[in-house]
Amino acid sequence: MKTYDLRSDTITKPSEGMRRAMMNAEVGDDVYAEDPTINRLQELAAELTGKESALYVSSGSMGNLISIFLHAGQGREVLCHKDSHIIHHELSSGSALAGAALVGLEGARGKLNTAVLEAAVRPDPHNPANYDLCRSGMIEIENTIAGVYYRRNELEDISAFARVHKLPLHMDGARLFNAALASGMSVREIAAFTDSVSFCLSKGLGAPVGSCLCGSREFIAEARHIRKMLGGGMRQAGIIAAAGIWALENNVERLAEDHAGAKKIAEALAGRSWAEIDSADVETNIIYFRTTGQDSKSVVRMLASAGILGGADGPGKVRLVTSLAVSSEDIDEICGIISEL
Numbered sequence: 001m002k003t004y005d006l007r008s009d010t011i012t013k014p015s016e017g018m019r020r021a022m023m024n025a026e027v028g029d030d031v032y033a034e035d036p037t038i039n040r041l042q043e044l045a046a047e048l049t050g051k052e053s054a055l056y057v058s059s060g061s062m063g064n065l066i067s068i069f070l071h072a073g074q075g076r077e078v079l080c081h082k083d084s085h086i087i088h089h090e091l092s093s094g095s096a097l098a099g100a101a102l103v104g105l106e107g108a109r110g111k112l113n114t115a116v117l118e119a120a121v122r123p124d125p126h127n128p129a130n131y132d133l134c135r136s137g138m139i140e141i142e143n144t145i146a147g148v149y150y151r152r153n154e155l156e157d158i159s160a161f162a163r164v165h166k167l168p169l170h171m172d173g174a175r176l177f178n179a180a181l182a183s184g185m186s187v188r189e190i191a192a193f194t195d196s197v198s199f200c201l202s203k204g205l206g207a208p209v210g211s212c213l214c215g216s217r218e219f220i221a222e223a224r225h226i227r228k229m230l231g232g233g234m235r236q237a238g239i240i241a242a243a244g245i246w247a248l249e250n251n252v253e254r255l256a257e258d259h260a261g262a263k264k265i266a267e268a269l270a271g272r273s274w275a276e277i278d279s280a281d282v283e284t285n286i287i288y289f290r291t292t293g294q295d296s297k298s299v300v301r302m303l304a305s306a307g308i309l310g311g312a313d314g315p316g317k318v319r320l321v322t323s324l325a326v327s328s329e330d331i332d333e334i335c336g337i338i339s340e341l
């Protein structure tokens, strides 16, 4: 039986062209900043995001952790959404390693807004009356979060709030290119609202490993030290950075196919008695639906028995993700299978 892997967009494997680029990569010792391929990737990432500088890091988690180290640091609070990746899926590294407190806030569809930030931000620490209060250290937003992207006005509001309160704003842009595509904004326009932004090469962009952390020259110079401290100095890593360059040059525009595929699957699901979904809520490549009459694990088992691999996200919620691991023909086949389940 054919299987269709919709568990995540992290499951993609490097294509022939990407592998050739890796094989031919010029390399050097990146701890001495002498790997020409990494240097080229970092220049490209800085250029795309409009930031002064960028650093190649081994993972999205490392990019977020470094930003927490530098923007918040010991004893300061990171204001983020309660559903964010840094809260649930990074083993509390921001607290365990950077010493910051992650504060999970409410907000519709995974997004922060200025009302919840206003209620959470700590008062002026320099006022003696507040000497024993925690201190806010930074704001972190995830874009996309659960496949949902921030609108321009939402970014404007949060960024203005951050400036007024003198809080650095970091964006976990693991799927920044999906957010750009869906919002009609460029990556550079989105990044302009932030002090630092990271994006993953290893998700929808299809590279086997790596993320880029982008920010001011000073921030990235410091980030390089923290990366080394975390064991992230990778020497001749141009071999893998070459895949990242190839991904940025070849796999960005095709994200539109993933978005269109996710929408089609959502529409197919909308007709089933066991799924509750509004296809209009599917904005990029991640589909969430509520299960009706069955728990999510049994729905995931039912889908798997028909060849469709997905994931249960809590008792009543299932997640499916499109990526270059599933072609548009696959999507049509998936929709056909779903309509018969």
Ligand SMILES: Cc1ncc(COP(=O)(O)O)c(C=O)c1O
Pocket (backbone or CB within 6 Å): 010, 058, 059, 060, 061, 062, 085, 142, 144, 172, 174, 175, 200, 202, 211
């Ligand atoms: C939103 C988000 N942020 C960060 C990460 C972390 O990326 P990595 O797995 O490369 O550490 C992920 C990974 O799935 C993610 O989905």
